[in-house]
Amino acid sequence: MPPAPGDREARRKDVSEAVWQVLAEKGFGGLTLRAVAAAMNVSTGMLMHYFPTKRALIAHALDLLETRTAERPRRARPAEGLATVRTMLLDILPLGPDDTARNRIWVSSWDLALADRGLAADQAARYTRLRDSLRPHFVAALARGELGAGAAAPDQLAASAVAFTHGLVVQALFDPARFPEDVQTAMLDDFLGSLRAGEGSSGGSC
Amino acid sequence: MPPAPGDREARRKDVSEAVWQVLAEKGFGGLTLRAVAAAMNVSTGMLMHYFPTKRALIAHALDLLETRTAERPRRARPAEGLATVRTMLLDILPLGPDDTARNRIWVSSWDLALADRGLAADQAARYTRLRDSLRPHFVAALARGELGAGAAAPDQLAASAVAFTHGLVVQALFDPARFPEDVQTAMLDDFLGSLRAGEGSSGGSC
DNA sequence: TTACGTACCGAACACGCGTTACGTACGAGC
DNA sequence: GCTCGTACGTAACGCGTGTTCGGTACGTAA
Numbered sequence: 001m002p003p004a005p006g007d008r009e010a011r012r013k014d015v016s017e018a019v020w021q022v023l024a025e026k027g028f029g030g031l032t033l034r035a036v037a038a039a040m041n042v043s044t045g046m047l048m049h050y051f052p053t054k055r056a057l058i059a060h061a062l063d064l065l066e067t068r069t070a071e072r073p074r075r076a077r078p079a080e081g082l083a084t085v086r087t088m089l090l091d092i093l094p095l096g097p098d099d100t101a102r103n104r105i106w107v108s109s110w111d112l113a114l115a116d117r118g119l120a121a122d123q124a125a126r127y128t129r130l131r132d133s134l135r136p137h138f139v140a141a142l143a144r145g146e147l148g149a150g151a152a153a154p155d156q157l158a159a160s161a162v163a164f165t166h167g168l169v170v171q172a173l174f175d176p177a178r179f180p181e182d183v184q185t186a187m188l189d190d191f192l193g194s195l196r197a198g199e200g201s202s203g204g205s206c
Numbered sequence: 207m208p209p210a211p212g213d214r215e216a217r218r219k220d221v222s223e224a225v226w227q228v229l230a231e232k233g234f235g236g237l238t239l240r241a242v243a244a245a246m247n248v249s250t251g252m253l254m255h256y257f258p259t260k261r262a263l264i265a266h267a268l269d270l271l272e273t274r275t276a277e278r279p280r281r282a283r284p285a286e287g288l289a290t291v292r293t294m295l296l297d298i299l300p301l302g303p304d305d306t307a308r309n310r311i312w313v314s315s316w317d318l319a320l321a322d323r324g325l326a327a328d329q330a331a332r333y334t335r336l337r338d339s340l341r342p343h344f345v346a347a348l349a350r351g352e353l354g355a356g357a358a359a360p361d362q363l364a365a366s367a368v369a370f371t372h373g374l375v376v377q378a379l380f381d382p383a384r385f386p387e388d389v390q391t392a393m394l395d396d397f398l399g400s401l402r403a404g405e406g407s408s409g410g411s412c
Numbered sequence: 413t414t415a416c417g418t419a420c421c422g423a424a425c426a427c428g429c430g431t432t433a434c435g436t437a438c439g440a441g442c
Numbered sequence: 443g444c445t446c447g448t449a450c451g452t453a454a455c456g457c458g459t460g461t462t463c464g465g466t467a468c469g470t471a472a
Contacts, residue, residue, distance in 0.1 A: 007449095011449095025321075026321050027317050027318075027320055027321045028235075028317060029234075029235050029317050029318060029321060030321055032428085032429070032430090033429080033430065033431090034428080034429080034430095042450085042451090043450075043451055043452075044430085044431090045431095045432090045450070045451060045452075045453095046449080046450055046451075048430090048431075048432085049448090049449065049450070052431095053430080053431080054429090054430060054431090104320055107316050107317070107320060108316070108317045108320055108321075109317075110313050110314070110316065110317070110376070111233050111234060111235050111313070111314045111315075111316070111317035111318075112233075112235065112317075113380070114233055114310055114313060114314055114379065114380075115231075115232050115233045115235060115236060115314075120380055123380045124380040124381040124384075127377050127380060127381060128381070128384075148400070150396075150399060150400075152392075152393075152396045156389075156392070156393055156396065159374075159377065159385075159393060160370065160374075160393055160396065160397060162373065162377065163369075163370050163371075163372075163373030163374040163376075163377055163393070164366065164369050164370045164373055164397075165369075165373065166369075166372075166373040166376055166377075167368065167369030167370055167371065167372040167373030167374070167375075167376075168365075168366075168369040168373070169373075170316070170369075170372055170373075170376075171333050171365065171368065171369060171372075173320065174319070174320075174326055174329045174330040174333060175330040175333060175334070178330075178334075179365075183362075186358075186362070187358075187362055187365060187366055187369070190356075190358045190362065190366065191366060191370075193356060194354070194356075194400040194401055195400055213419095217419095238458085238459070238460090239459080239460065239461090240458080240459080240460095248420080248421085249420075249421050249422065250460085250461085251420070251421060251422075251423095251461095251462090251463095252419080252420055252421070254460090254461075254462085255418090255419065255420070258461095259460080259461080260459090260460060260461090
């Protein structure tokens with residue numbers, strides 16, 4: 001057997017780190033074999049030993065993006081219902097450097113995804129999964145009476161929450177000074193508060 | 207004086223059309239001089255007579271995007287207040303082919319913008335302008351009592367509305383089957399309805 | 413007519429890209 | 443010992459990119 005068998009995966013992790021660094025700085029449009037190789041001080045030929053083609057490297061980059069998103073540190077899920085939704089959406093917003101980098105890379109990937117049918121389908125599936133992970137908590141919120149009388153169906157609520165959150169992400173990425181952590185949090189709380197629709201928070205006008 | 211002086215602008219319009227076509231198909235990542243030249247059956251050298259460098263052509267593409275966005279056909283603005291907000295946001299959503307293409311190109315441009323400091327500032331300024339154009343109508347809605355008691359400040363309302371709308375745009379672009387025209391409209395109406403917060407629609411629980 | 417400046421083409425340039433081929437080092441197995 | 447397969451590095455290839463350079467056609471000005 002050749003050298004250490006575990007080294008292979010270790011090397012791929014090094015490559016992942018370099019890929020991540022390049023993506024954070026230049027986005028997918030600037031993801032190039034030479035840039036990745038330069039970021040880890042190796043030759044481009046070495047990269048090809050671990051990723052035979054650039055398409056493989058891009059696929060790995062997207063995998064890496066999805067993995068790091070799935071395995072990011074998350075807040076503890078409190079009670080059921082809207083509070084959980086709030087926590088999940090807070091975990092998405094670019095409140096820290098890591099979240100900012102991750103969101104930047106996600107947004108950057110949309111250019112590629114919109115031009116490639118397969119990648120677009122992947123992205124659509126990701127959105128579906130995200131909405132599906134949110135839906136049961138909206139169902140619980142409905143059951144617990146946390147939502148106003150005019151509340152929409154859980155599917156639509158989930159889609160709206162995702163829309164609001166990602167739209168806020170994009171604005172915050174382009175204008176971080178205008179959307180610091182507390183502003184983002186306040187906006188999210190107001191959005192969720194408006195779903196509560198006149199019950200609970202500040203008493204009604206009766 | 208050389209040939210017709212008006213021809214110059216006419217030619218630039220032709221180039222604009224080709225640029226638009228390329229952008230709609232390949233996004234900014236696929237915007238290349240040869241692609242544009244091929245789209246109008248001319249040589250790349252001809253392009254350089256009207257746009258000396260690619261950076262100039264990219265700048266023109268962004269200008270074109272902004273112009274076509276500003277000059278797109280718009281719905282008539284009804285009364286003051288939330289109804290106007292609704293109309294303005296409906297004008298943004300990808301409800302038709304033209305709006306879809308425009309939104310695709312916008313999203314595609316974010317990859318470039320996030321990697322370029324100047325372009326990012328431009329995009330941030332555009333968002334500021336969009337929020338500013340929305341704010342007075344939220345002010346009017348507040349004055350007319352169209353918003354619930356717990357409504358946030360007009361600036362924040364405008365930012366939230368933009369967030370919701372653009373987040374919905376992105377989801378609709380990637381999954382148009384799941385977000386047809388009526389679903390988008392219903393989601394927007396529900397979002398605006400939740401801002402009304404327990405007054406007007408279905409009576410409170412008193 | 414001559415001179416000139418513009419519009420445009422076709423070919424070429426230098427460069428960066430993804431990819432490939434060749435060469436070397438080195439540890440494992442016989 | 444030798445062989446072999448893996449892990450690289452080096453150098454180059456072919457190609458597409460943005461850009462440049464002569465060259466031609468043509469309408470205007472003198």
